[in-house]
Amino acid sequence: MIRVRFNGGDCRPCPVREQCTTSSVGRRLTLRPRQEHEALRQARADQDTDTWKDRYKTRAGIEGTISQAVGRCGLRRSRYRGLAKTSLQHQLTGAAINLARIDAHLTDTPRARTRTSHFAALRPAELTLDGAK
Numbered sequence: 830m831i832r833v834r835f836n837g838g839d840c841r842p843c844p845v846r847e848q849c850t851t852s853s854v855g856r857r858l859t860l861r862p863r864q865e866h867e868a869l870r871q872a873r874a875d876q877d878t879d880t881w882k883d884r885y886k887t888r889a890g891i892e893g894t895i896s897q898a899v900g901r902c903g904l905r906r907s908r909y910r911g912l913a914k915t916s917l918q919h920q921l922t923g924a925a926i927n928l929a930r931i932d933a934h935l936t937d938t939p940r941a942r943t944r945t946s947h948f949a950a951l952r953p954a955e956l957t958l959d960g961a962k
Contacts (some may be wrong), residue, residue: 831860898922901929 835856840846849856861869875881898904902922907915932938 830862830865833858833860894926897929898926902926 835858837856840849840856843849876885895904902925904919904922907918909915909918
């Protein structure tokens with residue numbers, strides 16, 4: 830991979846400057862070998878397919894759970910030393926998140942618009958949120 834960086838003064842007199850790349854930290858280009866570039870383009874194109882988006886929904890749900898564990902329960906750092914105690918902390922944190930979600934479900938606490946609940950699938954069809962069935 831080759832990274833090229835231009836000074837702002839070098840780019841000002843250029844007649845095709847508007848067609849060039851822009852960046853908040855200056856003008857930069859990253860040049861990759863053709864094979865790597867094609868693989869990157871293919872991966873980006875795959876992200877626009879419905880199959881990829883359906884697969885990504887699972888990861889998005891897991892990312893939300895991890896975010897909740899970090900924000901609410903401080904999971905980023907262990908309170909204890911040793912693998913056994915750290916493992917116990919993670920298990921208790923998971924149980925605490927489950928209890929918090931059950932409480933939110935039973936008290937009809939509004940969820941973030943990006944969240945979907947597995948508990949919502951247990952409701953009868955006419956009681957689903959946003960009129961969806």
